[in-house]
Amino acid sequence: MSGRRFVVGRASDLGVGEKMAVEVNGRSIALFNVDGRYYGLLNSCPHRGADLCQGRFLPLVTSTMPGKYTYDAERPLLACPWHGWEFDVTTGQSYFDPAGTRGRPYKVEVEKGALVAEELRRGSLDLTPEQYARATAASGQGRVPGPYTAETVAVSVEDDYLVVDLRPPRPTGKRAERQNTA
Amino acid sequence: MTTAPLAPTARPPAWTGPVIDVDVHANVPSAETLFPYLARQWVDWCTERNWKAPQGPTVHYPPNSPRACRPEWRPADGRVPSSDVDLLRRHVLDPWDVDHAIVNCYYGVDSIRQPDWHNAMASAVNDWLVEHWLEKDSRLRASLVLPARDPQSMVDEIRRVGSHPGFVQVLLPVRTDALWGRRMFFPVFAAMAEHDLVAGLHYGGTNDGVPSTTGYPSYFIEEYAAEWQAFGSQITSMVAEGLFQAVPDLRVAVLEGGFLWLPAWGWRMNKDWKGLRREVPWLNEPPSTSCAGTSASPPPRPRPARRARSKGRSAGYAPRTR
Numbered sequence: 220m221s222g223r224r225f226v227v228g229r230a231s232d233l234g235v236g237e238k239m240a241v242e243v244n245g246r247s248i249a250l251f252n253v254d255g256r257y258y259g260l261l262n263s264c265p266h267r268g269a270d271l272c273q274g275r276f277l278p279l280v281t282s283t284m285p286g287k288y289t290y291d292a293e294r295p296l297l298a299c300p301w302h303g304w305e306f307d308v309t310t311g312q313s314y315f316d317p318a319g320t321r322g323r324p325y326k327v328e329v330e331k332g333a334l335v336a337e338e339l340r341r342g343s344l345d346l347t348p349e350q351y352a353r354a355t356a357a358s359g360q361g362r363v364p365g366p367y368t369a370e371t372v373a374v375s376v377e378d379d380y381l382v383v384d385l386r387p388p389r390p391t392g393k394r395a396e397r398q399n400t401a
Numbered sequence: 402m403t404t405a406p407l408a409p410t411a412r413p414p415a416w417t418g419p420v421i422d423v424d425v426h427a428n429v430p431s432a433e434t435l436f437p438y439l440a441r442q443w444v445d446w447c448t449e450r451n452w453k454a455p456q457g458p459t460v461h462y463p464p465n466s467p468r469a470c471r472p473e474w475r476p477a478d479g480r481v482p483s484s485d486v487d488l489l490r491r492h493v494l495d496p497w498d499v500d501h502a503i504v505n506c507y508y509g510v511d512s513i514r515q516p517d518w519h520n521a522m523a524s525a526v527n528d529w530l531v532e533h534w535l536e537k538d539s540r541l542r543a544s545l546v547l548p549a550r551d552p553q554s555m556v557d558e559i560r561r562v563g564s565h566p567g568f569v570q571v572l573l574p575v576r577t578d579a580l581w582g583r584r585m586f587f588p589v590f591a592a593m594a595e596h597d598l599v600a601g602l603h604y605g606g607t608n609d610g611v612p613s614t615t616g617y618p619s620y621f622i623e624e625y626a627a628e629w630q631a632f633g634s635q636i637t638s639m640v641a642e643g644l645f646q647a648v649p650d651l652r653v654a655v656l657e658g659g660f661l662w663l664p665a666w667g668w669r670m671n672k673d674w675k676g677l678r679r680e681v682p683w684l685n686e687p688p689s690t691s692c693a694g695t696s697a698s699p700p701p702r703p704r705p706a707r708r709a710r711s712k713g714r715s716a717g718y719a720p721r722t723r
Contacts, residue, residue: 282682285584285643303676315675315687 223385224338225345230329230379233257238297240272243347243383247272248325250381251297251308258308259325259383260297265313269301271322277305279314326384335380344382413498422502424603424656425493427534427543429454429508429526430484438525446518455522457509457574461605463621486537494540504534504543505572505656511549511607520558523548527562535567544572544601547589555589563596570599575631575658576606582638587647594650602635604628604657632658633666640670640691643683663692 227241233252240249240262247262249272262272276295282288296305296314305314311324330338338344429435432453436444446452462469470482474492483489494502508526513519526546534541545568548554562568571593573581581590581602593600611617612624612631632655645651667689674681674688 277679280679280682281685282643283646283685285587285647285683288682298679299676303679305679313675315678 224343225347225383225385226330226335226339226350226380227347227383228381230257230381233381236276238272238276240270241347241383242349244345244385245348246385248383249308250327250383253295253309256309257327257329257381259327260306260308260311261323261325263323264299264301264304265320265322266299266304267301269299271297271299271306273300274298274306275300326386328382328384329379330382332378332380335382419500420497422493422497422499423654424505425489425502426483427489427504427506427530428481428484429506429529430481434484435522435525435529438528439521443518443521443525446515455509455512457512457605457607458507461507461509468625486534486541490538494538499540501540501542503570504530504541505570505601505603506530506544506546507572507574507603507605508546509574509605509607510546511574511577514550516548516551516554519550520548520554523554523558524561527558527568531562531565531567535565541567542569543567544570544603545598546572549574549577549607552585552589555586556592559589559592559596559598563592563598568596568598570601570654573600573602574606575602575604575628575635576610576612577635578607578610580638580642581635582640582642582644584642587644590644590648590651594648594652599652599654601654601656602632602658606631628657629659629662633662636663636666636692637670640688641681641684643681645691646683667692 223244225243227243227248227250228239233239233250235252235255238249238251240247242248247270249260249262249270251258251260260271262270264271274297277298278290278292279294279296280288280290297308298305304320306312306322307314307317308322309324310317311322312318313320313322335344339346432447436447439447474482474488476482476488480488483492489502489504493499506526508522510519510523510526513522523546530543530546535543545559545563547558559571563571579585581600590600613627614630614634618624618627636653636655639645639653667687670688674684678684
């Protein structure tokens with residue numbers, strides 16, 4: 220596989236508020252649709268490695284005084300299924316220690332089928348192992364044609380596709396400062 | 402043996418800075434001592450019952466046990482140790498050249514269940530402390546004794562005498578009917594903060610309260626060695642219930658409670674808070690920070706600089722909360 224970008228499925232497979240785990244290049248990545256925007260996190264809690272994808276979305280609850288609550292369903296946090304640590308899936312940051320404890324975020328883009336097909340043809344985009352297997356089976360006789368064309372993997376030019384980018388995100392915030400000063 | 406460190410030793414060779422003894426005990430020598438401060442009704446109440454003293458302290462400090470008092474501090478004439486200011490001067494204040502000492506009178510008023518008698522006895526102890534201790538020696542400060550069974554009565558007593566300049570703290574028995582962090586006590590702590598009084602959690606408390614989390618022990622040693630459980634429960638309650646968000650100026654001291662349990666407690670609280678903080682969202686920081694010991698504003702009264710050895714158990718930890 221040449222690139223670090225992988226097409227993982229149709230955008231319509233992941234409805235608003237839904238999550239799913241995909242296997243991409245040997246690692247499990249949890250995908251989330253938050254109000255029509257797509258986010259990815261390494262499917263492993265930074266605490267003890269639980270599948271974050273099995274966590275629940277819970278409304279953000281904050282308070283400045285005992286008995287006074289702000290319960291904000293518009294800003295849900297993902298709670299790890301094991302110990303309940305809460306994460307903002309849009310950034311990977313934990314609630315209790317945003318700077319120090321965070322999941323590994325991945326960029327998830329939505330691309331038009333026509334573009335996906337073109338990128339696959341050029342080799343700038345790869346398939347998930349699952350799609351690779353399906354593509355291989357579809358090609359018949361176990362012979363693998365390459366590059367993998369839009370037709371053989373059934374990329375429909377009318378559909379939108381989710382593309383996970385495995386490249387490290389650009390350093391931001393404190394980490395960037397540390398790197399700059401290092 | 403035990404007399405050696407104290408009797409002939411002058412304080413300056415050991416320490417040249419100021420000394421504030423944060424926990425010296427004053428003992429009410431007899432019920433009759435308080436009669437001048439009680440309405441006739443409550444004097445009669447005591448005498449009709451041949452009532453001599455609340456039960457609590459005799460359980461916590463067995464009167465003739467070597468644990469309860471140093472032998473040289475027991476008057477030869479049989480009087481109750483540390484029951485008047487002259488005894489305290491001779492035993493602690495003068496030999497140790499104490500700048501200030503905070504008098505804690507653990508009389509065990511909370512052993513009394515009749516609510517009005519209970520209130521009257523607390524007020525009587527406070528009035529006795531003012532007249533026979535605070536007004537007798539300018540080095541002394543004192544902890545207010547409160548009727549701990551009833552929050553409203555506690556507030557009333559703070560308002561009645563809490564502004565006396567000699568009272569710097571409130572004596573809160575660590576064993577209580579209800580955990581101190583419960584919301585019904587918020588007004589009590591607010592009144593303490595208003596009057597600039599420290600909440601002093603002190604060993605002891607109503608002796609019908611179970612001293613462990615799972616029932617009564619068989620021996621004094623169990624109760625004595627495991628009392629920190631009660632302190633841990635109270636601090637957990639006060640932190641988790643958001644008392645320090647509700648009353649941010651509140652200061653809490655732990656007296657005769659030790660402190661070695663605190664780091665382990667803090668670690669555990671912080672660990673669990675990471676996953677359970679939704680339940681107590683007012684805790685915006687790891688719970689142990691409530692006991693971190695720094696304060697944004699300087700305290701209005703001198704803080705204990707160092708604690709000299711005082712009667713009874715070692716006291717020690719006095720965290721400032723914020």
